[in-house]
Amino acid sequence: MNLLRFDSEPAWVNGATTFWRDRLRLNPRLRMCLPTGHTPNAIYAEMAGAVQRKEVSFQQAAIFTLDEFGGLAPDDPGRCINMLKRHLLDHADLPAKQFYALNPDARDLDAECRAFEAAAGGPFDLVLLGIGLNGHLGMNEPGSGAGSETRRVDLHEITINSSARYVTHQQLPRWGLTVGMKQILEAKEVWLLANGERKAEIIRRTISDPMSEALPASLLRKHPNCSLFVDATAAAKLHS
Ligand code: F6R
Numbered sequence: 001m002n003l004l005r006f007d008s009e010p011a012w013v014n015g016a017t018t019f020w021r022d023r024l025r026l027n028p029r030l031r032m033c034l035p036t037g038h039t040p041n042a043i044y045a046e047m048a049g050a051v052q053r054k055e056v057s058f059q060q061a062a063i064f065t066l067d068e069f070g071g072l073a074p075d076d077p078g079r080c081i082n083m084l085k086r087h088l089l090d091h092a093d094l095p096a097k098q099f100y101a102l103n104p105d106a107r108d109l110d111a112e113c114r115a116f117e118a119a120a121g122g123p124f125d126l127v128l129l130g131i132g133l134n135g136h137l138g139m140n141e142p143g144s145g146a147g148s149e150t151r152r153v154d155l156h157e158i159t160i161n162s163s164a165r166y167v168t169h170q171q172l173p174r175w176g177l178t179v180g181m182k183q184i185l186e187a188k189e190v191w192l193l194a195n196g197e198r199k200a201e202i203i204r205r206t207i208s209d210p211m212s213e214a215l216p217a218s219l220l221r222k223h224p225n226c227s228l229f230v231d232a233t234a235a236a237k238l239h240s
Contacts, residue, residue, distance in 0.1 A: 002227040005235045009195055012231035017046040021056045023126060028060040031125045033179060035066045036083035039130035039193050048091035058094035064120055067138040069173035070104035078167035102177040113150040127187040131194050134158050135202055135215040139178035145213045148180040190226040194234040204237035
């Protein structure tokens with residue numbers, strides 16, 4: 001795993017955005033899988049600014065959502081699709097037909113997941129990831145193996161409680177749909193993004209604990225082209 005450590009949060013945002021812009025310029029047809037939550041939002045804002053300044057374009061690209069909560073109303077601001085729209089898609093130039101989202105309201109969730117994987121059609125060019133405090137990636141909670149596919153999952157208590165930061169009510173989601181570890185690990189390139197001191201301990205464990213499905217983020221260490229983007233506070237417990 002490559003380690004990219006930035007001295008400040010603005011430098012981390014700028015660094016990740018610069019790399020991302022370059023990837024998209026090199027390959028305008030880039031097929032990306034993107035997370036939501038709080039971690040990527042400042043990066044999405046920078047990227048949206050770059051699109052508006054016409055420095056880069058999503059017009060030929062494709063974006064797939066990484067995961068989605070179940071049991072929330074379609075217009076709930078905490079739905080991943082709504083977060084992604086709010087922070088990136090509403091301000092970018094991606095054609096709607098090149099956006100693919102996991103739909104937790106589908107009647108047959110297994111068929112929905114298979115259709116999503118079929119739409120992806122092969123390895124993603126780039127997967128961006130945040131990390132949960134328990135080491136989850138997407139909604140691949142501890143116990144998710146390297147071969148796990150896109151599927152319905154029950155959320156762990158810590159993830160349920162964390163989701164309170166995204167919704168404005170007490171009905172917290174208890175399950176979701178997620179791209180599996182298999183599709184993440186098969187991607188051509190993976191970036192794990194982490195900022196802030198609350199992520200320092202799980203980042204330390206991701207790098208130092210034994211590689212195990214008990215800590216899904218540690219499985220990224222076997223990916224041949226994975227980079228960890230951390231700001232100084234998230235990197236605080238890493239030793240050189
Ligand atoms: C959300 C997702 C989650 C988050 C993780 C960290 O689409 O994939 O795995 O990345 O829970 O959340 P934040 O960024 O809010 O700390």
